[in-house]
Amino acid sequence: MSDSHFSTLSVTVSSGVAVVELARPSKFNAVSREMFLEMPQVMHLLDGRDDVRVIILKGQGRHFCAGIDFAALANNDSHQECPGRYRERLRRSIMAWQEAFTAIERCRWPVIAAVHGACIGAGIDMITACDIRYCTQDAYFCVKEVDLAITADMGTLQRLPRIVGQGRASELALTARTFKGPEAQQMGLVTECFPDAGAMLEAAERTAARIAARSPLAILGTKRVLQHSREHSVADGLEYVATWNAAMLPSSDLQEVLLAMAQRREPKFAKL
Template sequence: MATKLSQFETLILSKKGGVAELLLNRPLKSNSINGNMWEEIPKAMRLADNMGDVRVIILKGAGRHFCAGIDVSSLAQFMVANKDLGEGREQEKLRRDIKEMQASFTAFEECRKPVIAAVHGACIGAGVDMITACDIRYCTEDARFSVKEVDLAITADIGTLQRLPGIVGEGIARELALTAREFDGQEAKDLKLEHINFAHA
């Protein structure tokens, strides 16, 4: 039986033997990423990384979907909050915020233990950013993916544009980023983004 190590507002970190599990825990919001989750991910990863008996970390999503990307409602609040800063200060604040979001996912990449993403259901936008920072990615056959940012008129600059080309190749990464088309687990396997290897319980 897994032992719950720490419960954050948006995550649950647990351990069974030498395996730590980090669960994205906003199932009613399809595990979309809000401000708290951005802050909590690097804290949870540091905690797991510093456990001497942990050998591997598995990243999963609670509920029907792995991650639906950035929580659009929190993104709208963020844009309104920055609006009164003036154009120069607004742009500088946006740059700092994006750097912090990038650092949140870089915590997966910098972890000294292997991090395995176990994807089921939707993995959209920032969800793709997240899994590209992991060492290994597995998915169910019914998983579906999209580099969605272009549909929101924003750039996939939290990690996808930096990491995806090294996984699937430059041409495919550009096509996925520019079209935002959805693709399934089998195509993800064909593109070498994912391995289809587990059944979601």
């Protein structure tokens, strides 16, 4: 994929691994109107590619994401129109911005977030929609919205409690306190915390390569079943995976794994 069509994101694909970089380093990768539009476009394109198995999401420059670029989203016309019409338009805008991060979660391929520097506000919205999260020891996080007199509305309040627990999520969201990488790992927000960005990216690439070497049907099935189980009872989840495997289990991928084991070699899977 060429990234020439995107002004706020950089996209490269190699050996089944797509790397998506937030590409506004001069603004500390703050989320602009353009990034809100481009993120779901990128995720939709990667979702449709049969040579992608996993995605790494990272930021260029000193920080992962400094939150929303309010200057870029400023609207000076709100006082010039009917309040009801303005509020309806604002509601539709918020829902469109939510889609930017929901698209990460909805993408059939797993997404690994690699966080360094600041991960504030919209950055938390972004990484909680990912499947795996890594960070550096000096990374720092903040659910910032209450400091700005607003309620977080792009996914943090819905996804963070499922990751770190309701009580911890409430404390972080209500106080807007800053916490660093080691605490993020201790609470379960990130899987692992690394001494520097180089070590973190090496680990993210190793994990991505390991995932990319697996059956594409097994990868997307595992992501979908995990997401379904998060929202449903154990019984519902078991019924769902039974139906899923009834459809997907009779595949050439399973036969390839068995043959590779017999021949003592690594399996090779066809594109979807």
